[in-house]
Amino acid sequence: MKSLGTRVALNTVIAIGAAALLSxxxxxxxxxxxxxxxxxxxxxxxxxxSGGDLMIRSNRGRTCWTTYRYSNRKGRGVFRxxxxxxGPFEFIVPETGGPASGTVxxxxxxxxMTIRS
Numbered sequence: 001m002k003s004l005g006t007r008v009a010l011n012t013v014i015a016i017g018a019a020a021l022l023s024x025x026x027x028x029x030x031x032x033x034x035x036x037x038x039x040x041x042x043x044x045x046x047x048x049x050s051g052g053d054l055m056i057r058s059n060r061g062r063t064c065w066t067t068y069r070y071s072n073r074k075g076r077g078v079f080r081x082x083x084x085x086x087g088p089f090e091f092i093v094p095e096t097g098g099p100a101s102g103t104v105x106x107x108x109x110x111x112x113m114t115i116r117s
Contacts, residue, residue: 041056041057042116045115049070053065064082066080074093075089075115076088077089089104099114099117101115
């Protein structure tokens with residue numbers, strides 16, 4: 001039988017290891033959803049107009065597409081992805097121009113997204 005001190009030390013090591021593994025996988029996003037661990041999306045449009053078709057691709061090869069609506073520097077829609085998952089997104093174009101930034105939420109996980117024109 002292990003001593004109480006050995007069991008406490010072993011349980012502490014296991015708890016710290018489990019916490020480290022979980023924190024490496026996901027982090028909580030500001031809205032309470034999970035933030036995608038290292039997966040980001042990017043895409044481009046010819047110009048930001050009232051709406052149009054948009055395709056994004058992740059740095060891990062996932063491709064998603066949508067028809068989006070754009071108004072007052074903000075774009076919104078719902079992506080459908082090649083892996084069968086779907087989810088809402090939104091982006092905002094800075095007043096100074098340049099790439100739009102936003103998030104897409106797929107299966108409860110939030111991912112960062114950049115759209116260039």
